[in-house]
Amino acid sequence: MSTLHPDDELLSAALDGEEEAAAAHARTCPVCRGRMASLQAAAQAVGEPVAPVAxxxxxxxxxxxxxxxxxxxxxxxxxxxxxxxxxxxxxxxxxxxxxxxxxxxxxxxxxxMTRVSSHPLSASRALKSPSSASPPVMDGGDLGSLSDQVVLRDTVRHQLDAAAGAGTPAQAAAPNQSGPPNQSGPATGSPSGSAGGAGPSGPARSATAGAAAGAGANPSPASSSQCRGPAQQYGGAGLGTLVYAAAVRWQDAPAEVLVFRVPGGSLGYRLFVMARDGCQLLVVQSF
Known part of the structure; x- marks a missing residue:
């Protein structure tokens, strides 16, 4: 189970009653509880009415x-x-x-202008217009064995950036769909080895994906995700559309990586790592 602390965006949403998972974590975490107190104090200071003109x-x-x-x-x-x-x-x-x-x-x-919203932090997020069109779900393939949250985030971010640059997310998807099927390589490895193949077109990444496909890996995560619904429940009502799905062995446990857009958020994406066995939440990140 990950010990990642929710970021300020999630804690702010928890104050507004939108993030039950972050709120539950903060009730047992002194660090996050103190951070939520600071955010609430700032929200109250911003929400004080302006003195009327005589x-x-x-x-x-x-x-x-x-x-x-x-x-x-x-x-x-x-x-x-x-x-x-x-x-x-x-x-x-x-x-x-x-x-x-x-x-x-x-x-x-x-x-x-003396009347100010009771939730200034939520209002600032709501003023930012969401994307006008829902992008297709990008298939990230099999990311191999990972245990480092920074490596995971950078790997997913590189794939999303490459797809956005190509302009065709469906064609810029997982390397295991376009790599040669006869390439061989370790299906699992150390976190540092997985990090070395984090790029969407790196040879180590393609070799790992090809070996996973040859070994009868899980079907396309974008079409066979069984944890999409639970992830949306963890994300709450403010969670946007699913834009990315991939398979991963997170700390040696089979899991799914699901990335959703966050409409109007200061951080555009919310990443979930869900255990395939029971769809238990393992990691949540915003970037």
Missing amino acids: APVRDAAVARAIREVRAAASGPSPAHRAPRPRALRRWAPWVAAASAAAAAAAVAIPVV
Whole structure:
């Protein structure tokens, strides 16, 4: 079982009641509980209402703006006034009225904005527009044997970046679908060996994937995932669409790697490692 602490994005969502897994972890983890307390204090500070503008101050500002507009419209004395087209003089009263209204609106803005959302952290995430189209699920193939969370994240990130650069996620999928079937290599290995083949087109990566395919590895994770539903339950209502699926032996246990988009999040992806036996959550990361 992984001892990874949830990041600030997950803890913030837990404060909003969206991440049950992160909230359950924080109840037993002093470090995460302290971090949640800091986030809650910051949210309360941001959510305090702005002090309203006093009526005399507002009225004085409006009167001053009207006086300035009228003085500018009247212009200098006739002896020094430059010739002006008649059409401009005809519209001067309308310009003065519009300027006065704009000045009054500018003074009234702080009063209108006194109401602040009770969940400022959630509001900041909701303002960011999600992707307009759901991308197809990328098949990451068999990642081999891994136990390092950084290596896992970098491997998945490299595959997603390569697929985005190619512009065709379905064709830039797992190397075990395009590599020669007669290549041989260790189906499992040390974490450092798996890290060396993290690149989506590296020879070590292709050799590992080819050996896994020749040995009768699991079928395509993107089409045969049995832990997608449990992962979505762990992710909560704010979790987006599934964009990546791969097989892995995580700390010698057969598992699935599932990556979802996070609409409106500061970190665009949420990664889950789910044990194939019972779909138990092993790792969760955001990147």
